[in-house]
Amino acid sequence: MDTGSCKLGTKLIVIMGLILRYAAGEDDYQRVVKTCNYDSDCVANAYCKEQSYCQCKKDFIIYAADANSFSCLEVIGGKCKVHNNCYLASGMPAYCDKSECTCPNSHHPNQNGTDCIKTVYLDGPCQTDQECVTENSRCGDVCRCRVNYIQSRKEDGCLKAADKIGDPCSENEQCTMFLGKTTCSVEGHCSCLPGYHHIPPNSKCFPDIGLGGMCEDNAECAVPSAVCSAGICSCGSGLIPDDDNTMCTGDNGKRTAEHGLIVVLLSLALPRLFEYLKSST
Incomplete structure (x- = not known):
């Protein structure tokens, strides 16, 4: 193998190593492979940690142009001037929109803003919980409401199921899921249907028998x-x-x-x- 091929292979190994470390969720994804004694020894937007190695500042991510060239770029939500100021670990393009790093259409940032993931609504196919953007939803082949939640009639939200008579509600199904003969009253609370009564502290409606x-x-x-x-x-x-x-x-x-x-x-x-x-x- 010639020298050029070896150098190219080394660069690819270093870059892929950083990306894989990123995907594994390690805490040191901001670490720049360069020793230092002072902040001035580091690239822009990095500092010298423990007089040992350079590390990107908060809200910045390491970008490896090659095995010897590193820089710290903005994560999603960070300030930017051009598209190239923004970087994602997956390699997906990020965009500078109104001076802020932004995900492409139909995507949203992950929890720490270091990558963009697919945006999936209720009943849409998914692979991870983070893809499900509806509050209180999770992935189970498709995005669906979590346990103890029901899908709203408009199919655009997950509503908390009531645990006891008197709990707040906006739709009848929140009451009937666990409480049986109930309805969501005009006041917005679970109550017994006509012909039934409730005896506290029981969370059940009993038929009116004379x-x-x-x-x-x-x-x-x-x-x-x-x-x-x-x-x-x-x-x-x-x-x-x-x-x-x-x-x-x-x-x-x-x-x-x-x-x-x-x-x-x-x-x-x-x-x-x-x-x-x-x-x-």
Whole structure:
């Protein structure tokens, strides 16, 4: 192999090594391969770290033109004058737009601005979570909402599913995902559907079952002091239904005693009332 080929091979190895190190996400991607004692020993936009080696300043990235020529260029979001001031680790072109390094169309910067990645919306094919730009979405062959989130009706956002009655909402599906017989009220909170009720702290809506109705749980009985006994909503111990069968009232013995007392009082008062009326005519 001739000398020229060896030099070219060495340059390619160095450049590819930097790119691969970049892709691996190592912390020293800003390190410039040059020893130093002072900042003045380094290229523009770099400083001498620990009087040992040059390192690009924050928001700058190392660019290797060849094995012996390095420079520090702006990352996405950094200031620029021309396109060549901007550089990406992947080699994808970046653009200087209004004096700021910017990704090409249909791409957005990664978390540290060192590269541009494809922009993918909900239901679009993807390879990594970072490609999914909709808040609270992730990649699973396509971009979709994360666990405990639902896709909005307009399919342009991920909405938090409600965990309990009263949680905020904007669409019914946020409530029904975990809470069942619920709806998103006009006030923007999850509430029970008509014909159902909620007993705190339970995060569940129970059907409104009146006295005499079939039930499976005490919470289903919508009448105060009623219990589910033998599969039927009935008044609790010592209580009886009122005349309309819509309320539970005091026990029957107490009512009988009260009724007897009223009869006695009337029997004593009525004769005197009749005498008074007779004498006054």
